[in-house]
Amino acid sequence: MLKPSMNLKRACGFALSGLLVLGAVVQAQPPKPKPTGLPVKAAPVRVGTVTHDVSAVGTLLANESVMIRPEVAGRVAAIHFNEGQAVAAGARLVDLDAAEVRAQLDASRADERLTQQRAERAAELFTKNFISQQALEDAREAYKKATAQRQENEARVAKADIRAPFAGMVGLRQVSAGAYLKAGEDIVRLDKIDVMKLDFRVPEVYLGKIRRDQPVAVRVDAFPGERFAGRVYAIETAVDEKTRTVLLRGRVENRGVRLRPGMFARVTLELGANEKAVLIPEQAIVPRGGRNFVFRVVDGRAALTEVALGARTPGQVEIVKGLKPGEQVVTDGQIKLQDGVPVIVLPDKPPPTAATAKENQKSN
Numbered sequence: 001m002l003k004p005s006m007n008l009k010r011a012c013g014f015a016l017s018g019l020l021v022l023g024a025v026v027q028a029q030p031p032k033p034k035p036t037g038l039p040v041k042a043a044p045v046r047v048g049t050v051t052h053d054v055s056a057v058g059t060l061l062a063n064e065s066v067m068i069r070p071e072v073a074g075r076v077a078a079i080h081f082n083e084g085q086a087v088a089a090g091a092r093l094v095d096l097d098a099a100e101v102r103a104q105l106d107a108s109r110a111d112e113r114l115t116q117q118r119a120e121r122a123a124e125l126f127t128k129n130f131i132s133q134q135a136l137e138d139a140r141e142a143y144k145k146a147t148a149q150r151q152e153n154e155a156r157v158a159k160a161d162i163r164a165p166f167a168g169m170v171g172l173r174q175v176s177a178g179a180y181l182k183a184g185e186d187i188v189r190l191d192k193i194d195v196m197k198l199d200f201r202v203p204e205v206y207l208g209k210i211r212r213d214q215p216v217a218v219r220v221d222a223f224p225g226e227r228f229a230g231r232v233y234a235i236e237t238a239v240d241e242k243t244r245t246v247l248l249r250g251r252v253e254n255r256g257v258r259l260r261p262g263m264f265a266r267v268t269l270e271l272g273a274n275e276k277a278v279l280i281p282e283q284a285i286v287p288r289g290g291r292n293f294v295f296r297v298v299d300g301r302a303a304l305t306e307v308a309l310g311a312r313t314p315g316q317v318e319i320v321k322g323l324k325p326g327e328q329v330v331t332d333g334q335i336k337l338q339d340g341v342p343v344i345v346l347p348d349k350p351p352p353t354a355a356t357a358k359e360n361q362k363s364n
Helices: 002-028 099-127 133-159 204-209 354-363
Strands: 038-044 046-068 074-079 092-096 161-163 168-170 188-203 215-220 228-240 245-253 264-281 286-288 291-298 301-306 308-313 316-321 328-332 343-345
Touching (some): 038 291, 046 168, 046 215, 133 161, 188 204, 188 264, 204 264, 264 308, 291 343
Antiparallel strands (some): 038 328, 046 264, 074 092, 168 188, 215 228, 215 264, 286 291, 291 301, 291 328, 308 316
């Protein structure tokens, strides 16, 4: 009965010695070194396209606009248009009572015929030496005077017939039939608005980048979310010395005649595009004392680098000077960084897969 107990003791002793040897081996292995450096997130400097533009405010104007007014006084005999109606060029708008002027025109025409006959008869008599040269010239001058009088009366009759000088849309009339109008009184406004003019000002610093046919985008409060396209067609010859701005004028297509003269417009003038712009995320910029810096990741260390900024777009900024494509810049964790500090770039989290999403739902 003593042998089994001795065997059990021996077996326990062998097991204990084995554990001690294994523990000594484990303790002999050196611990893995912990990573040194501040954890940060970084993004590469890339090349992309940036559109340079300038924002301004402006006013929409009719392409052509005029207030219809009579050149001669008279009573309104007839009105030939409806308010808000589109009219063609040369369309009759208003007739003034011209009975008196027409009678004067008939008299001047008769007088012209009579003086013409006298001038012709005087020419025949002069060839036969029956009248003097002076008598012939008097007859011819009388005929010229009668012709001028007839032309004057014809012009007065034509002015009583008021027509549209160009195609457009008439507004609200200011007179009624039977009203007596003085010369120069308002009748109705006529606007050509199938194409709108756009007046806006930009600072003089952009003058060197402005040219004709530059595209503009227009937004108005009446149609939020919509953009109307146009182009610059004229540039003022002088800069306003008070505001140091230059006046530009463009044309904007007005399809559907939705835009109206006098509207307030928000204008974006495109100055050009740079297809090889150096771009970085906007959050990588570290402003300090009116200057802009970024932290580059160079050989595992943060390198503080001053940069010159260009155009800004949502989420990114153009770098004009200071960086090259392919370099890495810190986008998160800059607060604790200093120049030359070791850093560890954390990998971006991969997008969640369908399986991961299901596991998250089960855990919730």
